[in-house]
Amino acid sequence: MSTSIWVDYLDREFLQGEFKDLVNSGLVNGLTSNPAIFANALKKDIYKEDFERLKGKSPKEKYEEIAVKDIQLACDILKDKYEEGDDGYASIEVDPRLINDAKGTIDEALRLYDKIQRDNVMIKIPANEAGYKAMEELAKRGININATLVFSPNQAMRALEAISKGPRTIDGVISIFVSRFDRKLNPQLAMQNLAKDRVGFFNAIKIYNQIEEKGHPNIRALFASTGVKQEYLPKDYYVQNLYLPHSVLTLPLDVIEEIKDKELEESFHFQTKHIDAFMSFLTPAGINMQKVYQELFDEGVKAFEEAFEGMLNSIKE
Template sequence: MKPSVKDFSLWCDFIERGFLEQEFLQHINEAHFMGATSNPSIFANAILHSNAYQEQLKNLRTQPNLSPKAIYEALAIEDIKLAANALSRLYAADKDYGYISIEIDPMLSEDTQKSIDEGKRLYETIGYENVMIKVPATEAGYEVMGALFREGINVNATLIFTEKQAAQCAKILDKNAKTNARAVISIFVSRFDSAIPTPADNLPKLGVLNAMLCYEAIEEVGNPRIRPLFASTGAKLKGLNPDYYITNLIAPHSVNTAPLATIEAFLSAPQERAIPWLEKKEILKQISQIDMGKSSLESIQQTLFDNGIKAFKESFSQMLAKLGSL
């Protein structure tokens, strides 16, 4: 692995059956990444646009009365099992590595008990210890992630946009850390820089600086089994180095989950940071100097969170509708 920073690792933010059956294990063996993540949008894109699912779909259609969600779960669980099995060697060597995550139905994001029940069911059905159940940081989600973590289920707290969210997730998980389960708290990064005017020097900073604040809030809790994870790290702005959101967020005791192309760009490029890691006072100072147009940081954070929840729900609904019409 290229980075030499202690306890920093890359995970691949991509799931697709053909990839899992072919290149995935090679990337693991070559230490390109040490874990993987998924979300409803990734699964929707994979299932609806890849031919690799056709045989299983054909078999599922022969089973009577299967709902679109049951079909989706059968497909997704098979992918998660493939990934978990491939990553199991890393997990066996060190319980901090070798994880794959699957998200609870985003339609349940405000239903505490149904989310807890689904999280438990998914974890038990998949049957691999190195699976993380992904829970969005809604008001209901805080209780869900605590309940799952308390029972020894690994948790990926997701859709983190604010320092307050990051701190609340870390405190709840720490309070419920009754077992040796592991958790990551997924801080979304690049979306901030698409939400504000492009800076004159074409070096967006808000996403990175906000992520630094969230990282510090998590690390202040001081639980070694709860790590910050930088997510949404593909470079979307024109002219930006593809590995920008990796090189700027290499920190101890952290994970960066990125698209495969972003990881490959990072591993093949010289390692350097455009923004040095800063103390909180300096982070806040630099954030205050950023042109956010007519918006405030708080309004941008709320909009990005709302849009994130909405996007996952829409992707999930569209996928279920398509599966139901096949």
């Protein structure tokens, strides 16, 4: 199975225009969203009518109604892809404030799933203890799962184990965050004269290898956090290094724009032993990867919680 390209962006204007074109052109066959993406989308004028209609409702109810409508629209645009067996999924994330609440996460996921009423929706659940319980329960109920905020091989394996408890008829992706490693570690690596901008994709390929070794045709690695902030790197830097079979790349719009007219080629597939050889230089350089994994997860959770809270505050009456 080849590499899939999903778009990591959403707002209603985009869905009604450019997104349709990207899907029809065959470049894109899925969509991901997160609390930060919705927080930015809801600032747009296109939602004014919705907010008028929803006056009197709580901020969370307003958000949910609009989010459900947008995800339904994305699912409908992707329906033909889904029916052809060519992905066709749109992902929505549970309230990030439920991060340590397994029951709350399950209840919210089921409510969103029942409201959206589309077979090609994926529910995004953060990969932590509460999340693994929720993933397993939801997978058993036949709901497609996107395990998110994955930084470490251990998280990926726990998520894979949870999703694999569901029937083979569901699909799961394990969203491995990439660029945040490089932004965090580059200053330290430069001080030690070690190669910059490698840890992100090496870590991702190591996890990809582990997922592939498990041999679940319906569970794939998804490479997330693929935007490039370093000006000296090409915008499609992570696409060049992570275009691997039986995987998904979810890309922000500027990266989609960059690859639109390119012939994409399969990336060099590093073996785990070669990645481990590179990673072995990190400890002497004072980099503890277990600590980095935890810090990045905590930072990711905090960023999503803050974006969500900020968005709810901005749509109060």
